[in-house]
Amino acid sequence: MTEKLDLEHLRSWIGNEETATDLLTPALAERFHETIGLPGAPAHEGEPAGRLIHFCLCQPSVPMDQLGEDGHPARGGFLPPVPLPRRMWAGSRIEFTGDLAVGDTVERRSRIADVVVKEGRSGTLCFVTVDHEVSGGTGVAVKERQTLVYRAMENGAAAPATPAEPAPQGNAFVDIDPAPPLLFRYSALTFNGHRIHYDHPYATQVEGYPGLVVHGPLQATLLLHLAARERGGQAPDRFTFRSVSTLFDHETMRLNADQSDGNSLALWTARPGGPVAMQAEAHWA
Numbered sequence: 001m002t003e004k005l006d007l008e009h010l011r012s013w014i015g016n017e018e019t020a021t022d023l024l025t026p027a028l029a030e031r032f033h034e035t036i037g038l039p040g041a042p043a044h045e046g047e048p049a050g051r052l053i054h055f056c057l058c059q060p061s062v063p064m065d066q067l068g069e070d071g072h073p074a075r076g077g078f079l080p081p082v083p084l085p086r087r088m089w090a091g092s093r094i095e096f097t098g099d100l101a102v103g104d105t106v107e108r109r110s111r112i113a114d115v116v117v118k119e120g121r122s123g124t125l126c127f128v129t130v131d132h133e134v135s136g137g138t139g140v141a142v143k144e145r146q147t148l149v150y151r152a153m154e155n156g157a158a159a160p161a162t163p164a165e166p167a168p169q170g171n172a173f174v175d176i177d178p179a180p181p182l183l184f185r186y187s188a189l190t191f192n193g194h195r196i197h198y199d200h201p202y203a204t205q206v207e208g209y210p211g212l213v214v215h216g217p218l219q220a221t222l223l224l225h226l227a228a229r230e231r232g233g234q235a236p237d238r239f240t241f242r243s244v245s246t247l248f249d250h251e252t253m254r255l256n257a258d259q260s261d262g263n264s265l266a267l268w269t270a271r272p273g274g275p276v277a278m279q280a281e282a283h284w285a
Contacts, residue, residue: 005083005126007117013080013128016112020058021105024049024136028189029102032056035185036221039229048099051228051235052221054134054142057100058108059191069206071193080115082126084150086207089216090127091242095143096235104136113145126150153207164245164275167268170256172230176222178214178253186218211248219247219255219278223267226255227282230265236282241267247277 026042029049033042036050043049062073075081100106114129127149134142176182184198195202196213203209220241228235247253251271260266260281267280 005117005124007115010080010082010117010126011115013112014115016078016080018078018110019107020060020110021107022057022059024053024057024100024102024104024106026102028056029053031185031189035182035189036225038225039233043102045103046101049102050225051096051099051239052094052217052224054100054106054108054144055217055221056189056191057106057134061191067193070202071195071199078110078112079130079148080112080128082128082150084124084126085153086151088149088151088243090147090149091216091240092147092220093145093238093240095238096141097143098136098138098141100134100136100141101138107135109133109135120151123152166273167254167256167270167276169254170258170266170268172226172257174226174255176253176255178218178247178249178251180212180249183212183214183218183249186215190215190217209246209248211250214247214249214253214277216241216243216278219253219269220280222255223257223269223278223280224282226257227265227267230257231284234284236265237285238283239280241278241280243277244279245275245277247271247274253277 026045030042032050032053038050060073066074068074072087111131113131116127118125127147130146132144132146133140187197196207196209197215200212203212224239247269254270256268258266264281264283267282268276269278270276
C-alpha cells in the first residue's frame with residue numbers, strides 16, 4: 001500500500017536549490033569515450049569532452065546507510081520525498097551553449113521547478129521538474145530541464161492492456177548489445193546505485209522486470225552521438241529525449257535516426273519487433 005501523496009507538502013520543495021562541483025578528469029573522459037564507443041581518440045587535457053558527459057559529473061554521494069532499498073539515496077533532501085517507490089528519469093530538454101573540456105572544474109546548479117501529480121492508466125504518477133545549469137572553464141555549457149517520474153511498484157512493470165505498435169526502422173540505424181557489462185560500466189560512470197541496472201535478482205524478483213533495465217540517459221547518450229555521426233561529427237546544439245517504454249539487457253537495442261528537416265534529426269531506440277523505447281530529437285542552429 002502506497003502512502004497518500006500530500007501534494008501541498010511536496011510542492012513546498014519548489015525553488016529548492018543545490019550546487020555541486022566536480023573535476024572532469026582525463027580518466028573520466030577516456031572511460032566515457034570507450035564505454036559509449038565514440039570514434040577517434042579520447043579527449044586530452046583542454047580538449048572538449050563528449051557531450052552528455054555531464055550526466056557523469058556532480059552526482060550525489062551519501063553514506064551507504066542512507067541508501068534506500070532500490071540503491072537510490074533515501075527520499076528527501078534536495079528532491080521532494082515522494083512516497084512512491086519507483087523513480088525513473090522521464091526525459092530532458094537540453095541546450096548546449098558550449099563544451100566541457102577535460103581538466104575543467106565543473107559546477108552544476110540545480111533548482112526544483114515544479115511538482116505535479118497526475119492519474120495515468122498505470123495509477124498515480126508524480127512528476128518532478130528540475131532545472132540544471134552546468135558550467136566549465138569557459139562559463140555555462142549546458143542548460144537542462146529534467147523530468148523525473150515517481151510511480152507505484154505494483155503497476156510499474158505491468159504490460160499495457162493494448163500492445164504498442166512496433167517501432168519503424170530509421171534510414172540510419174545501429175544495433176547495440178546492452179549486456180550487463182555495459183550497464184554496469186555506465187552505472188559506475190554516473191555513480192548510479194539504482195539496482196535495476198546491475199542487480200538481476202532485485203530487478204526481476206523485487207521490481208518485477210524481465211531483466212536488467214537499460215538506463216534512459218545511456219540510450220539518450222548513444223542517440224545523441226549517432227546524430228553527431230550522421231552530421232559528419234557535428235554535435236547538436238539542442239537535444240530532447242523522452243522515455244516511452246523499457247528496454248532490457250537480454251534484447252538487442254536498435255538506435256534509429258531519420259531526417260526531420262534540414263536542421264533536425266528524429267531519433268529513437270527499440271528492441272526488434274518492439275515499440276519505441278526512447279524518443280529523441282537533435283537540432284542544429
